[in-house]
Amino acid sequence: MTLTPAEANIFDTSAATRMRRSLGEQSEDGIREVAKQFESLFVQMMLKSMRAATPGDGLFSNAGTDQYQQLYDQQMGLAVTQGDGPGFGIAAMVERQLREQVGFDNPAPVTGGKGIQDYGRLPVMRIQEAPTPDVAPKPGAPTGKATGLGGKGDGWEKPEDFVRDIWPAARATAQELGVDPRALVAQAALETGWGRHVIRKADGEGANNLFGIKATPGWQGDRVRVPTLEYRGGIPQREMAEFRAYDSLEDSFRDYLQFLNNNPRYAGALKVSDDPVAFTNALQQAGYATDPHxxxxxxxxxxxxxxxxxxxxxxxxxxxxxPL
Structure with missing residues (x-):
């Protein structure tokens, strides 16, 4: 249920319950509501930071006025982002990213900005200038072959290009596992946002981790520590975690193959590998990811x-x- 600006109220104790329910529904209305709630929280934090950096009112400032101002800022954050208006545009970007994660089509592109996953899994990077049209791609950017993201390119701009580039490695790995290659492409698309949010190292170099495999204590290769979103008790939480880093995208597929073959808990998934639905269900049941969906x-x-x-x-x- 979407609230109008007049109905949105900071004293509404059921707001958190509605957000949890919307997260679990995975419906278009639920995604839209969560996106607006996210923008509301962002606006409230922005107002709070601005207020903290503003000098007080001196003689007329006291605990009562400070409390009233905090409540006013919270209510303002709700009023700006609720209803049918465009708000600050943050909700639209969040909604687009959530729709992509659950497989919904996006009817129209959102111009400007990055998706929520940019802020959830990537380290802080320096700002880069937007590429100029009809100019040769930056060194290290994807070139049509699944060779990796060794440079500081921004990843694939089009999901179709991502699919074309990883398809040869996905098909070869799928043959080894006895899995429909569509399942591997779809899993890589989910983990990386169609290649636009591949985990990167602190210097911006691509880690080529297509399957979100974390660096366990026994991992001997390179690793990168970044923020990630995990589900605890069905509720998403921001955490820091170390992920494996590879020299190429082929290495990512090769390690995914070894990761499944060498972990007994995925034996059940490999037994039903000929059925992509049963295979992905078994991966989730074995604990591959904390996302309940x-x-x-x-x-x-x-x-x-x-x-x-x-x-x-x-x-x-x-x-x-x-073989790879």
Missing amino acids: YARKIQQIMGGDILRATLPELKNDAPRTT
Whole structure:
């Protein structure tokens, strides 16, 4: 249920309950409500920071006026972001990112800004100038081959390009696992936001981690520590975690293959690998991710418009005969 600015009230104790329910519904209305709640919290924090940096009113400032001002700022944050107005545009970007994560189509692009995952999983990076049209790509940017993100490019701009670039490695790995390659492409798309949010190192260099595999104590390779979103008791929480870093995208697929084969808890998933729905359900049941809707999101991407439009042109390619 979306509230009008007049109905939004900071003393409404059921707001948190509605947000939890909206997170669990995975519906379009629920996603829209969560996005507005996120923007409201952001605006409230912004007002609080601005208020803290503003000198007080001297003689007329006291505990009572300070409390009233805090309540006013909170109510203002709700009023600005509720209803049908555009607000500050943050909710639109958050909604777009959440729709992509659950496999919903986005009817229209949102101009400017980054998705929520930019702030949830990526280290702080220096600001880069926007690329100029009709100019050669930056060194290290994707070039049509799944060689990796060794440079400081911004990743794939189009989901279709991401699918085309990782398809050869996905198909070869799928043959080794006995899995439908669509499942691997969809899982990589979910983990990386269609290649636009690949985990990066502190210097901006791509870590080439397509499957969100964390660096366990026994991992001997490179690693990168970044913020991530985990679900605890069904509620998303921001945490810091170390993830594996690879030299290339092929290395990411190779490690994914070894990761599943060498972990007994995924034996059940490999037994049903010929069924992509059963395979992804078994991955979730084995604890691959904390997101309670992880398997369903992968399945929605598998059946989504992007793969349906892109894969037919790729399935006619000659199969790869050498293992990764």
